[in-house]
Amino acid sequence: MKRSFCLFVLCAVLCFASSAGAQEWKPPTSMKKLPNGLIVVVSEDHSAPTFGICVSYRIGFRLEPEGRTGFAHLFEHMMFEGTPNSPKGVFDRVIESGGGANNGDTRYDFTEYIETAPVSALDPLLWLEADRMKTLDFSTKNLENQRNVVEEEVRVNVMNQPYGFFFAIDLPGKAFDTYPNAHNFYGDFKDLNAARIEDVQKFYEQYYSPNNAVMAIVGDVNPNEVYEKVEKYFAGIPSRPTPPRPTMEEKPQTAERREIETDKLAKVPALAIGYRMPPPRSSSSLAAAVTGELLHNGQASRLYQALVKEKQVALSVDGGVNWPLGNPFEYNGPTLMVSFIVYPPKVTEDQLLAAYDATIRELSAKGPSQQDLDRVVTKMRSDSYGQLEIPITRASALSHAVLFTGSFESVFNMPDELTKVTPDQVREFAAKYLVSTNRTIINRVPVPASPDAGKSGGAQ
Amino acid sequence: MRFLNIVAIVALYAPCSFAQKPAPLPKDLPPYGPEKPIEAPSVKIARLDNGLTVWMVSEPGFPKLSYTVVIRGGYAADPSDRPGISELLSNTIDQGTKSRNARKIAEEFQGAGGDLSASAGPDEIEVSTTILASKAEPAIAVLADIVQNASFPDDQVALAKKNLADSLQQQEADPSFLASRAVAKVLFGTSPYHVISPTQESIAGSTPANLRKIYAQRFRPDQTAFIAVGDFRNEKMLELVKTNFGGWRAPAESPMADIGRLNPEAAHAVFLVERPGSVQTTIELAAAGPLRSDPDYESAVVANAIYGGTFGSRLTLNIREDKGYTYSPFAELNTYRAAGDFVTRADVRNAVTGATYNEMSYELNRMVTTTPTPEELTQAKRFLVGIEAIRLQSRSSVAEGLSDLWVKGLPPEEIGIYGKKIAATTSDDVDAAAKKYFPASRAAIVAVGEGKVVREALAPFGIPIQPAP
Numbered sequence: 001m002k003r004s005f006c007l008f009v010l011c012a013v014l015c016f017a018s019s020a021g022a023q024e025w026k027p028p029t030s031m032k033k034l035p036n037g038l039i040v041v042v043s044e045d046h047s048a049p050t051f052g053i054c055v056s057y058r059i060g061f062r063l064e065p066e067g068r069t070g071f072a073h074l075f076e077h078m079m080f081e082g083t084p085n086s087p088k089g090v091f092d093r094v095i096e097s098g099g100g101a102n103n104g105d106t107r108y109d110f111t112e113y114i115e116t117a118p119v120s121a122l123d124p125l126l127w128l129e130a131d132r133m134k135t136l137d138f139s140t141k142n143l144e145n146q147r148n149v150v151e152e153e154v155r156v157n158v159m160n161q162p163y164g165f166f167f168a169i170d171l172p173g174k175a176f177d178t179y180p181n182a183h184n185f186y187g188d189f190k191d192l193n194a195a196r197i198e199d200v201q202k203f204y205e206q207y208y209s210p211n212n213a214v215m216a217i218v219g220d221v222n223p224n225e226v227y228e229k230v231e232k233y234f235a236g237i238p239s240r241p242t243p244p245r246p247t248m249e250e251k252p253q254t255a256e257r258r259e260i261e262t263d264k265l266a267k268v269p270a271l272a273i274g275y276r277m278p279p280p281r282s283s284s285s286l287a288a289a290v291t292g293e294l295l296h297n298g299q300a301s302r303l304y305q306a307l308v309k310e311k312q313v314a315l316s317v318d319g320g321v322n323w324p325l326g327n328p329f330e331y332n333g334p335t336l337m338v339s340f341i342v343y344p345p346k347v348t349e350d351q352l353l354a355a356y357d358a359t360i361r362e363l364s365a366k367g368p369s370q371q372d373l374d375r376v377v378t379k380m381r382s383d384s385y386g387q388l389e390i391p392i393t394r395a396s397a398l399s400h401a402v403l404f405t406g407s408f409e410s411v412f413n414m415p416d417e418l419t420k421v422t423p424d425q426v427r428e429f430a431a432k433y434l435v436s437t438n439r440t441i442i443n444r445v446p447v448p449a450s451p452d453a454g455k456s457g458g459a460q
Numbered sequence: 461m462r463f464l465n466i467v468a469i470v471a472l473y474a475p476c477s478f479a480q481k482p483a484p485l486p487k488d489l490p491p492y493g494p495e496k497p498i499e500a501p502s503v504k505i506a507r508l509d510n511g512l513t514v515w516m517v518s519e520p521g522f523p524k525l526s527y528t529v530v531i532r533g534g535y536a537a538d539p540s541d542r543p544g545i546s547e548l549l550s551n552t553i554d555q556g557t558k559s560r561n562a563r564k565i566a567e568e569f570q571g572a573g574g575d576l577s578a579s580a581g582p583d584e585i586e587v588s589t590t591i592l593a594s595k596a597e598p599a600i601a602v603l604a605d606i607v608q609n610a611s612f613p614d615d616q617v618a619l620a621k622k623n624l625a626d627s628l629q630q631q632e633a634d635p636s637f638l639a640s641r642a643v644a645k646v647l648f649g650t651s652p653y654h655v656i657s658p659t660q661e662s663i664a665g666s667t668p669a670n671l672r673k674i675y676a677q678r679f680r681p682d683q684t685a686f687i688a689v690g691d692f693r694n695e696k697m698l699e700l701v702k703t704n705f706g707g708w709r710a711p712a713e714s715p716m717a718d719i720g721r722l723n724p725e726a727a728h729a730v731f732l733v734e735r736p737g738s739v740q741t742t743i744e745l746a747a748a749g750p751l752r753s754d755p756d757y758e759s760a761v762v763a764n765a766i767y768g769g770t771f772g773s774r775l776t777l778n779i780r781e782d783k784g785y786t787y788s789p790f791a792e793l794n795t796y797r798a799a800g801d802f803v804t805r806a807d808v809r810n811a812v813t814g815a816t817y818n819e820m821s822y823e824l825n826r827m828v829t830t831t832p833t834p835e836e837l838t839q840a841k842r843f844l845v846g847i848e849a850i851r852l853q854s855r856s857s858v859a860e861g862l863s864d865l866w867v868k869g870l871p872p873e874e875i876g877i878y879g880k881k882i883a884a885t886t887s888d889d890v891d892a893a894a895k896k897y898f899p900a901s902r903a904a905i906v907a908v909g910e911g912k913v914v915r916e917a918l919a920p921f922g923i924p925i926q927p928a929p
Contacts, residue, residue, distance in 0.1 A: 025523050047521065048853050049496035050846075087483040088781075094485070096772045097839040098492055099846015118498070118846045123490040131486070148784025152740075156787050156807045160740045162633040220496070264737045267629045298575045299554075299566035309562065312619060315626050344626050375571040382573025382592045385524050390853045 025385070026412045030223055031402065032230075036239045037211025040230050041398045041408055042223040045391055051219025052116040052391030055129055056399040059207035060109045061185035062248060062333055070187015071195055073106040074150050075203050079113060080104065081142040083131050088142060091128050098124065107325055108185070109332035110403055116392040119220050123229065130233035133213070136204055140197045147192055154186050162265040166444055167272035167340040168324055174257055175274045175440035180248050181334045209240040216399035216408075218391040248333035250276070257440040262447040268315065268345050269446060271352060274336035275439045277321055281405070287429035289328035290421045292321035292337050294368055294376045295359070297383075302359050303339065311355045315342045329414070330400045337434075349443045360434045367427030381415040482835065498849040500876025501858050504694045508701070510708050511682030515862050515872050516697050517689040519855065525596055525690030526859040528588040529607050530866060533678040534581045536652030536796070537716060542666055544658025546580035548617075548624060549671050553578050553587065555616035557609040562616055565602060572599040576606070582653055583797040584867045585678070590856045593691035597700065604704035607684070610675055617668045624663050631657065635742040635807065635908045638733045642906045642928035643746045643803060646731050647724040653799055680710040685866045689855045722799040724748045726904035730918050731928035734911040741813040741909035741917070742805070745820055747902040749802035750893075752795040752868045758881040759889035760802070760897055764791055765840035766832050766890070767823060767898065768804055772839065775804070775823045783819070785812045797868050802897050810910060814917035821900035828898050831891055845879045 029043040064071040080102075082088035095102050100117020115125050158164045169184050176182040215234075217226050253276055278284045295303050296319040307314035319339040321328035326335075343352050368376075388394045388411070398408045410417075506514040534546045554576050555562040569576045572595035578587045587606060591599045631637045641656055648654035686705065688697050726747055750757045761769075768775035768791030779785045789806040804824070808816045832840075851857045858875070865874050906928060907914045915925055 047519070048849060049498060050850055050853065082483075085486045086489070089483055089777075090485060092772045093482060093839060094489070096770060096843040097835075099842045100850070101771070101843075101847060116850050118496065118849060120493045120495050121846075123493055127488070127490055145781065145784045149780055149787055152785070152807070152809060153787035155740050155809060160635060160738060160807065162630065265633045267633045268626050298570055300563070300570040305563060305566075308623070309619070312622070315623050315630075342626075342630065344622070375567060378573050378592065378595075379570045382524065382590075385522070385592070386590065389522060389524060389855070390850075392850075 028223070029398070029408060029412075031408060032227055034210065034231065034235055036235065036237055037209070038230075038234050038237070039214045039402055040227065041214065041216040041402055042221065042226045043216065043218040043394060043398060044221065044223065045218055045394070046220050049119050049220045050116060050391060051119050051122055051217060051221055052114065052393070052395040053125060053129065053215065053217050054112050054114045054392070054395035054399040055213055055215045056110045056112040056396075056403050057208055058109075058212045058242070058403055059111055060107050061183075062108050062180035063207070063246075065199075066179055067191060068195060068199060069183050069191040070150070070185065071191070071199065071203065072111060073185065074146065074187065074192060074195060075200060076104045076106045076111050077146040077150060078136060078143065078200055079132055081139065081146060082137040083135055084137055085131050086128060087137065091132075094124050094128060095121065100125070106185075107330075108335070109330075110400060112396060112399065114392055114396060122221065126229055126233050129215070130237065133208065133210060133234065133237050136200075138197050138201050143195070143197050143200060147195065150187070150192060151189060154189075158186060160265070162263060162267070163270055163444060164263070164265075166261060166442060167270075167338055170261065171272045171274045171338060171440060171442055172336060174259055174442060175253075175276065175336055176250055176334060178248070178250055180246065181250060205240065206243050209242065210234060210237045211239040212242050214399045214402045216395040216402070218395040218398070250334050253438055256436045259442045261442055261444045263444050264447055266444065266446045268342060269349075270340065270342045270444045271349065272442045272444070273339040273341075273356070273439055275434055277335050277337055277433065280331050280333070284425070284429050284433075285329075286417055286421050287425040288321050288337065288433070290373070290376060290380070290418065291363070291426050291429055291434075292319070292323070292328055293380055294372070294426065295363070296320045296323070296339065297376065297379055300375065302363065303341075303356070306359045307341065307352070307355055313343060313347045313352045313355045315344060317341050329410070330404065332404055353441070360430065364427065364431040364434060367423040367430070370423055373421065373423055373426065377418045377421070380418055384414060498845070498879065500879070501689070501852060503862065503872035503875070505872060506698055508681065508706060510706070511680075511710060512701075512705055512708065513685040513866065514698065514701050515685060515687045515866070516692075516694050517858055517862075518692055518694050518697070519689065520691050520693075523593045523691055524590060524855055525593040525688065525692060526588065526590045526855040527600060527603055528586060528687040528859040528863050529603060530584050530586045530685050530687070530863040531607075531679055532584060532683040532867070533716060534584045535655045536582050536719060537678070538655065542662045542670060543655045544662055545666050545670060545674065546585055547658045548620060548663060548666055549674060550578040550580040550585050551620045551624060552612055552617050552671060553585075553610045553675070554606050555620065556611045556613040557605045558611055559609070560602065560605060565606065568598060568602045571595070574599065576603075581867070584863075586863060588856070588859065596692060596697075600700050600704050607679060608705075608708050612668045612671045612675070614668050617671060621663050621666065624658065625660055628658065628660055628663070635735060635738065635740070638735060638908045639742045639744045639805070639906050642731055642733050642908070643744050643801075643904070645929040646904045646906060647726050647746055647748070647801055648722065648799070649724075651722050651724075652719055653722065653796055676711065677713075677716070680715065681705065681708045682710045683715050685863065687859050687862050687866075689859045689862075719798050721751070724799060724801065726902065728901050728904065728923060730905045730907060730914070730923050730925040732911060732914050732925060733906065733908040733928045735908050736910065738810070738909040738913075740807045740809055741907055741914055742807050743813065743816055743820070744906040745804040745824070745900070745903040746906060747802050747897065747904070749793045749795070749800035749897055751798070751800045752864075753870055754800070756889070756893050756896070757793075757795070758878065759885050759893035760793055761844065762837070762840050762882060762885045763827060763890045763893045763898065764793055764802070765844055766836050767791055767827050770840070770843055772843070774826070775820065778823060779806060779808075779816055779819050783812075783815075785809070785816050785819075795868065804903075810913045813907070813909065813913060814920065817905065817918060817921065824898050824900040824903070827894040831887055834887070837887055837890060841882055841885060844882045848879050848882075
């Protein structure tokens with residue numbers, strides 16, 4: 001899949017890497033809080049004269065209002081549409097002329113705005129981030145334009161694609177019962193069309209305040225100078241109350257949920273399986289993360305070896321905890337361990353599931369060997385370094401950690417923590433959580449396109 | 461990563477925006493600070509007695525390391541009765557050696573903190589991995605084993621053939637793939653670069669013996685480069701390379717001959733790929749472009765950045781930010797060892813198929829007929845230079861960039877020269893490149909979508925419409 005501009009594939013890697021650094025390698029990193037509540041993290045990296053910024057706001061799909069599915073993401077687009085001080089186009093012209101690039105990402109529990117550029121562009125970019133933290137150009141024309149752009153995004157990524165992202169949209173929709181966790185985050189077109197500029201304004205006032213944000217700056221910078229600049233540009237932005245966080249909890253699942261969907265664009269069938277996971281940062285979260293990677297990460301993973309190689313009932317296996325819209329540590333509400341399996345047309349759903357269940361059963365009964373566990377933990381450590389290697393992705397990891405826990409230490413301590421997970425903990429976790437009563441399965445089967453096609457199962 | 465494509469879809473990108481007429485900068489906006497010099501990676505070059513090229517970039521301080529082994533000969537070198545067999549070869553090269561089975565290979569890479577990625581390109585096959593630097597020794601040993609002793613076990617090849625056949629079937633649903641395949645055929649006719657993927661027939665007919673034969677022909681030290689980037693000392697790394705690759709011998713036969721330069725000429729016609737059920741039309745405009753080694757390559761890159769290669773480009777401003785026809789339009793120059801192409805692409809809702817083609821043609825011809833403003837030129841150049849510096853921060857990107865240069869016969873220093881050439885590009889250079897490569901009449905139009913929609917939308921332009929080859 002070609003992305004529009006290749007640099008931006010970088011941030012997609014975030015989904016995969018675990019959010020962790022390592023004891024042996026910890027770059028100088030510090031944190032400050034401004035009186036208005038904005039938290040700033042600075043991490044040094046002098047290997048190249050560049051920097052990365054990530055501003056994360058504590059707002060994501062889960063908090064978007066009912067009747068406004070897809071709004072958090074549509075809103076994210078509006079953050080690029082200018083302010084009264086710097087009209088549409090200025091931000092991008094300044095960053096591109098500064099030799100850098102920017103982007104945004106909306107997820108369940110945060111929305112992030114990222115920039116990377118040579119250090120000569122630091123001052124104007126901080127100014128521009130502060131500028132859009134003060135107010136936006138609430139323009140009906142721009143909203144109309146971005147509504148069209150977002151609808152094309154949904155068409156290209158969902159409606160015109162085989163599988164239509166069903167493992168990320170339909171699976172949580174079936175696995176969860178409450179609106180925050182179950183609704184279609186890309187948005188129903190009727191909801192996108194119903195969005196008004198007043199909604200944009202209200203959403204901004206509620207969630208886009210300095211006290212609801214964490215900004216991380218990573219690169220060839222001097223921390224004291226950065227804090228001075230941040231003080232200068234951001235200190236004058238007043239804090240605002242944010243709405244109380246509604247409950248996200250789900251009633252426990254008691255029975256397996258199954259569904260069959262048809263797909264007019266896919267040529268071979270696919271199965272998505274989702275197990276509900278323990279709450280974030282609970283005692284079994286680490287075991288969950290390791291189990292997810294043990295089952296899904298790479299060709300050495302248990303599911304790949306069992307389903308693709310030994311039993312030959314699958315073409316590909318992907319997944320993990322909080323996959324594909326995040327990594328196993330960056331979530332703040334109910335989430336799933338997802339397995340997405342594409343399988344040959346000659347294999348039946350029952351055959352595939354029998355092979356899958358045998359793999360899970362073996363893990364629940366015997367757990368992994370210490371040797372198997374060590375390999376997976378080594379891979380997770382290496383993946384986490386991958387996320388800390390360059391400024392823009394390190395800035396993301398740091399700002400998310402602070403957003404969720406108030407501290408960035410977990411980013412650097414995680415590798416140590418991972419090595420403490422025991423085979424018994426993995427076995428116990430699998431035996432408790434990877435059971436059929438805790439899961440949802442969607443089987444997506446191809447059907448020939450008909451003249452009225454264009455509405456694949458996953459898109460509404 | 462096997463499923464980077466799926467993962468890449470996941471991010472909900474909301475790129476930029478631009479006013480058609482640039483708004484003045486805010487009066488309080490602080491100016492850019494002083495420029496700091498950007499240092500290109502320093503590449504240490506060595507050559508083993510057996511002819512193996514070794515390029516090393518020592519970057520101490522961060523505990524990761526990228527290895528890439530790149531071998532000349534990819535799709536363009538495949539036998540004509542086995543188009544795309546390089547893909548099967550890259551899928552099976554890590555499935556067994558004389559001393560390791562497939563599972564052991566996968567586990568050894570995992571234990572080093574990496575995955576093995578093996579891929580086939582037009583001119584090369586590449587195997588690479590990014591690992592923990594502390595695992596440099598075990599990882600190079602298994603990598604060397606794969607490159608020298610792959611055995612293509614019968615059972616693993618049979619499985620890979622089956623899975624590849626199913627994946628090919630699945631690819632037939634993907635509009636991007638359908639468009640790229642048609643573009644390659646339209647541009648390159650029957651010349652080697654027209655193949656971007658195997659066919660069901662070529663896979664069905666391929667045997668382990670075919671793979672072993674091609675492997676023996678192509679995988680030889682004098683046609684291979686070993687590239688390492690990361691936390692190591694050059695002397696120590698060179699020792700490791702000698703230990704693991706020093707005993708490798710080239711066969712007596714001479715290596716395959718280079719193909720001469722190709723100058724594709726695309727017919728200015730619409731090539732339709734019918735895809736029933738499409739809610740969008742995928743439009744690609746494709747023409748010949750410069751080679752990576754051509755003197756006007758960088759000028760064309762700058763012209764493309766102004767035209768459609770960035771979020772701030774004219775095409776994006778026009779069909780995304782002004783008209784909202786599409787989410788992710790783009791234009792790019794692709795280079796091969798013996799050819800180049802220039803492609804513009806957008807996925808647009810069915811109703812604006814004709815309007816989008818009209819705007820693409822307009823923006824292409826505007827590049828040919830008018831000179832970009834000084835602001836546009838400066839922005840494009842600074843963007844390209846800065847982005848290159850950012851790209852080179854990642855060890856795997858440096859390895860990838862060096863591998864690409866080697867495949868195209870360029871020296872490693874080019875990795876640092878590129879930015880300087882971009883910075884030195886003048887307005888005249890851009891005009892000349894635009895006149896040469898950008899006229900819309902040079903481009904073939906490939907459209908993937910509902911046949912009726914495409915035919916009706918493009919009929920008014922009076923361009924012949926025919927089924928894609």
